[in-house]
Amino acid sequence: MLVKKNKSTCLVESSLKFDACFHFEFSTSIVAFEAQPLGYEYEFDNRICPYTPDFLLTHTDGTQKFIEVKPQSKIADEDFRARFIEKQSILSKVDEI
Numbered sequence: 687m688l689v690k691k692n693k694s695t696c697l698v699e700s701s702l703k704f705d706a707c708f709h710f711e712f713s714t715s716i717v718a719f720e721a722q723p724l725g726y727e728y729e730f731d732n733r734i735c736p737y738t739p740d741f742l743l744t745h746t747d748g749t750q751k752f753i754e755v756k757p758q759s760k761i762a763d764e765d766f767r768a769r770f771i772e773k774q775s776i777l778s779k780v781d782e783i
Contacts (some may be wrong), residue, residue, distance in 0.1 A: 691711055691718050691719065692719065696719070697721060697722075698740075702755055702756075706755045707719070710743060715746055716744065716745055716746070717744050718743075719741050721740065722741075725738030728775070728776045739752035740752075740756075
């Protein structure tokens, strides 16, 4: 998908993420978005695990947010939910610094 906001092609891994790009492209509150931005590590079950968010959105007010785009079946999975809580925990600690 050619993204006019970013003046580049945005490569995504699924049709659901492709559809999300259309919403980002035409949202008046989003000035830019990036697929698969730089990731970070989190701890889960005493292991260090890599994580790369699906998107990084930049809003008109300058705030940036990581976005995950997943089907309902994935979100309902208990392991996914537990891991997601740990991923969010890392970001909340970064915001406190």
